[in-house]
Amino acid sequence: MSGKALRVLNTLPGSEKKNESSSKGSFIKAYVENSNENHTKWQTENPASLVSTPNEIEVVSTGVEVGTAEVEYIESENLNDIEDVGSSVNTLLARLESKDWVLVCEALNLVRQLSIFHKETMLEILGNVISLIVKSLKNPRSAVCKTAIMTSADIFSVYRDDIIDSVDPLLVQLLLKSSQDKRFVCEAAERALITMTTCVSPFLLLPKLQPYLKHKNPRIRAKASMCFCRSVLRLGTEGINDYGIDKLIQIAASQLSDQLPESREAARTLALELQTVYEKSHVPQPAESEQPAESEQPAADSWVDFCQAKLSPLSAQAIIRVTSIPREGLVVGS
Template sequence: MALRSLDNAIPISPERPKKQAKVAVSIPKLSDPSVNDENRLPSAPIADAIIDYISSENLKPISDPESNIQSLIDGFDSKDWTKFCELLNNARRFALYHPSILHPNLEKVVMILVKAIKNPRSALCKTSLMAASDIFKAFGDNLLEFTDSDAFNQLLLQLLLKASQDKRFVCEEADRALHAMVGSMKPLPLLHKLQSYAGHSNLRVRAKAAISISYCVFKMGLEGMNEFGLVPLLRMVVDSLNDRLPEAREAARCVVLLVHKAFMESEDKEQESWESFCHSNLAPIHAQAIVKLISSQ
C-alpha cells in the first residue's frame, strides 16, 4: 500500500528571486505592535538582514565542539535575532556532528526551538523548523526519553500549527519536520503523543495529525498495532473518514486498511469475522462505514 509522502517541493516565495539562496527580510522595530510580545526574540537594528537557509548536507562540523557548546547555549540570550538564526544553525551542526556534546542540553534546546517557532518572523521560524528536523534525525527517541514530556508536547503542537498555516514556505518546512519526526522515532510512543490531536478543533491541525498517525501505523507492523490495540486505532481515525479535508480522509482510510490487514493476519479472525469485530466494538454508523470501506476495496 502506498502512503503519500509528506515531502513537497521547496517553495519559492514571490518576494525572492527564484535562484537566490538568500532572502532579504525587513526587521521590525522592537515596539512594532505586530510582534507578539510573549514570543518576541529581541530585535536587531532597523535594516535588511540576509538569512542563509543552509541545507543539512552543507553544514560543517564545529571546530573544538567541547569548548564551544557553552557559548552556543549562552548565545541564545542574544538580543540580535539574526545572530539567533546563526546560533540555530550551529545547534544543527552540533546535532548532526556532535550529538553527545549537545545531548545534556537537549531539553533546553527543545524549549528554545518552541519559542523560535512561535516567533512571527518567518525567517526565524523557518530556521528553527530546519533545526527541529535535524534534531529529530540526530536524537530520535531520545527526545521522548530525555526531555520533559511537556517540552516535547509543545514542540509537536507548534509543528502541527505551523504545518497548518497559509504561509507556504513555513508550512512546507514544518511538514518536513513532521516527516523527520515520524521517520526517526519509534511509532508506538509517538502515536500516543499524536492521539490527542486526532480530534483537534482546527481541521488543518487534525489533518496534519492524521497524516502523521497514518505513517506511524504504517511503521508499526502487526505486533505494534496489536500492542496499541486494533480497536483504539479504529476509534482514533473513524471520525476522520468523513472529515472536510481530503488528506484527513485519505490518511484515515489508510489506517483502516492497515488495521484490517492486521486483523486478517491475527488469530482473532478464526474466532470472529471482520464485520462482527467492527459491530461489536464501534458505534453502528462507524462500523457500517468501515465495513463498507473494506468491502469496496
C-alpha cells in the same frame, strides 16, 4: 562568521549592492535597498537564490536605509563540522536568547551542527536548547521560524527516542506551523513532522499525537491524523496487535467523519491497514495439505463482524464501506 560581522552586514552603505565575500559556511547574506526599483533589480539578478520566496527576505530598518538579510537555508547534509566545540556549547544558550534575530538564526544552525557532529556534548543542555527552539518557532520573523523548524527536524533525526520527554512543545508548534498559510514555512514544518514520525518510535509517539486528533482546529487535526497514520504504519502487524487494534479502529472511525479531506484520507489508509492486519492475525487459514469440508472449517469472526462488534452501527458502516473498495492510490501525505 562572528556576530559582529553579521550585524555589519545589515548596515552596509547604500553604494554597496552586494556582499562579494560571503564564505561557504555563512548562513546570512546581505543586500541594501534604497528603493523598490533596487529590490526588483536584485530579484532579477538572483534567480537561483536559495531563498525561495520574497517572504523569506527579512527587512531591518536602519534610519533612512533599509537593510535586507537573505538567509541561506542549508540542508542537513551540507552542514559542516565546527572547530571550537567547547566554546560553541558554552555560549550556545546565550546566543539562542539573543534579541538579534540574525544571531538567533546563526545559533540555531549551530545547534544543528553540534547535534549532527557532536551529539553527546549536547545532551546535558538539550532540554534548555529545545525550550529555546520552541521560542524561535513562535517567532513572527519567518527566517527565524523556518530555521527553527529545520533545527527541530535535525533534533528528531539525531536524538530519536531520546527526545520523547521534550517532544510535546515541539509537536504543537510544528502542527501549528504546518497548518498556516505561509507556504514555505508550512512545507518545512510538514517535512519536520515526517522526520519525527520516521525517527521516533511509534509506541512512544502515538500517545503524544492522539490528543491532537480532537483539536478544535480542523487543520491541526488533519496534520495530526496524517502523522498518526504514518506512525501506525511503522508498527507492522505484530506492533499493531500489541498496541491494540480495537482502539486503533475506533480512532480511524472517528477521523472518517472529520471536516477536512486529509483527515478522512489518513483514516481510510489506517482502516485498510488495520483490515489487512486483522485478516492476517485473526481469520484462521487452513493449511494447504488440509482440505476440510466447508462445514468443518473453524468459525471465525470476519472483518465485518469485528467492526460491528467494536463500533457503533454508523461507524461500523463507514469503516466497512471504505475497506471494501479498491486500495490503489492510497498514500498518506508526505
